[in-house]
Amino acid sequence: MDAKNILCEINEGVAVVTVNRPESLNALNSAVLAELECVLYGIEQDQTVKAVILTGAGEKAFVAGADIKEMAPMTSFEGHRFAQQGQRLVLFIEKMTKPVIAAVNGYALGGGLELALACDVIYASENAKFGFPEVTLGIIPGFGGTQNLARLIGPNRAKELVFSGRIITAAKGLEWGIVNELTPLPELKEKALGLAREMAKNGSVAVGYAKNAIVNGLNMTKEDGFRYESSLFGVLFATEDQKEGMGAFVEKRKAKFQGK
Missing domain, CATH: 3.90.226.10 (2-enoyl-CoA Hydratase; Chain A, domain 1)
Known part of the structure; x- marks a missing residue:
């Protein structure tokens, strides 16, 4: 358009x-x-x-x-x-x-x-x-x-x-x-x-998941929101950005996130 x-x-x-x-x-x-x-x-x-x-x-x-x-x-x-x-x-x-x-x-x-x-x-x-x-x-x-x-x-x-x-x-x-x-x-x-x-400058996958957790969590009970948050938290450990972010912290360098 x-x-x-x-x-x-x-x-x-x-x-x-x-x-x-x-x-x-x-x-x-x-x-x-x-x-x-x-x-x-x-x-x-x-x-x-x-x-x-x-x-x-x-x-x-x-x-x-x-x-x-x-x-x-x-x-x-x-x-x-x-x-x-x-x-x-x-x-x-x-x-x-x-x-x-x-x-x-x-x-x-x-x-x-x-x-x-x-x-x-x-x-x-x-x-x-x-x-x-x-x-x-x-x-x-x-x-x-x-x-x-x-x-x-x-x-x-x-x-x-x-x-x-x-x-x-x-x-x-x-x-x-x-x-x-x-x-x-x-x-x-x-x-x-x-x-x-x-x-x-932050991990874009993590930022997107954080937004998802807040927006959708507002329509849940607090306990359901906690469960939803923990599931998203766990999924992020399968991303390249998590490996890069934590690896950079341990190695004392600036992270280079790829949004993956």
């Missing part, structure tokens, strides 16, 4: 993926969702990529939400199908074997916040804003927002944000545990790149 609304740069094992519709504050429509899913699928298959940064073009918005002009005339069936398309993208990001960092450079509202919540880490600029204004439009978050936000910050905080349609500051997002770290806007990309490079 020729991605007209998505930019992708790959350097030193890090893919920077940018939603590029600044004229509409990077709003998500069906075409953008399809392009983003296609680009991320290609990145998932690319063994040279070890970490991903997801951001938005310009200085005003990460993604200001779903495209209301496209949604307004939708039938019930079309609305359901649109939500399923967004959820498929969110679930794909959550299940990617590579860590995904959201670099939130402005408004992350509605579908934009849902996109950020699907990522493993959220770094935000000090001018960022977060919220689910869907109820002010007569709908609810449809790309997994009600589920992911409640799991991240607890049901009471999630209800407060979703039921009110309120937009909160980046500082409040940090206080509530939505954001990992705040940074001035000019420093945001480099800050995200620093973390991505730090992740990329």
Whole structure:
């Protein structure tokens, strides 16, 4: 697919993926969702990529939400199908074997916040804003927002944000545990790149398994999560990266991981 609304740069094992519709504050429509899913699928298959940064073009918005002009005339069936398309993208990001960092450079509202919540880490600029204004439009978050936000910050905080349609500051997002770290806007990309490079230098198989353990473990009982973790731990001892990593430690040299 020729991605007209998505930019992708790959350097030193890090893919920077940018939603590029600044004229509409990077709003998500069906075409953008399809392009983003296609680009991320290609990145998932690319063994040279070890970490991903997801951001938005310009200085005003990460993604200001779903495209209301496209949604307004939708039938019930079309609305359901649109939500399923967004959820498929969110679930794909959550299940990617590579860590995904959201670099939130402005408004992350509605579908934009849902996109950020699907990522493993959220770094935000000090001018960022977060919220689910869907109820002010007569709908609810449809790309997994009600589920992911409640799991991240607890049901009471999630209800407060979703039921009110309120937009909160980046500082409040940090206080509530939505954001990992705040940074001035000019420093945001480099800050995200620093973390991505730090992740990329590690054993990529192990990083992918760690993500798998955390994401899937959240849907298990604690005991089942422990069992799942130990099984993944054991499997890693059959990998070349484990041999290289531990061998390098014993030999007091830098490990050269191959992702195998």
